[in-house]
Amino acid sequence: MADVFQVRIGVRGxxxxxxxxxxxxxxxxxxxxxxxxxxxxxxxxxxxxxAAGFGPVVLETNVRYLKELRDGDEVDVTCQFHWGDGKTFRVEQDYTRADGAPVARLTSVCGLLDRETRRLLADPPARLREIVADPAMLGL
Incomplete structure (x- = not known):
């Protein structure tokens, strides 16, 4: 599996x-x-x-706030996928200020929505493997 994906975001006023x-x-x-x-x-x-006929949807989100982010701060936000056997999967995201202080943790329950039937697809990891160029980025 690849390292945990991370992006840095600058807080805007x-x-x-x-x-x-x-x-x-x-x-x-x-x-x-x-x-x-x-x-x-x-x-x-x-x-x-x-082209694949589906897309990711968020079904539930929980945010646990640990410290403030203020104007001028930069925050690193990770993205780690956890796959199960059903129609849903979990995404865990840690927010860490550039100075190393943990800021928040966001946990989401997600699925893949068939755009035509408007229903969740079974086996999201298998469906994503069909279209992904770098499966390791999604923990597949």
Whole structure:
């Protein structure tokens, strides 16, 4: 398996709330950004997914906040996939400030949605293996 995928994101002033730290909804956006960057690194983009007739969906997300992110901070967001036997899989993402301080952990339950039937596909790892260029990026 490849090393855990990671992307660095710089906090922007418009992402702050009235407390002066990153708004809670932005953490979810950072996680989504990291997941898409991971998919791109694996060779999957929206054109590939459109041609395959399915795409990833998030069914549940939990965020555990540990420390603040403030204006000017940089945060490293990881992306690690955990595959099971059913229609869903788990993605764990750790957020670490550039100074090494753990900031948050986001855990999502995801699936692959058939664009035509609007149903979750069985065996997501097998379906992704059919279209991925670098399976190790997704822990496949």
């Amino acid at each position: 418009y992402e702050l709330d009235v407390q002066g730290h990153v708004n809670q909804a932005v953490y979810i956006q950072y996680g989504e950004h990291a997941r898409w960057r991971c998919f791109h690194a694996a060779g999957i983009n929206t054109a590939v997914l459109m």
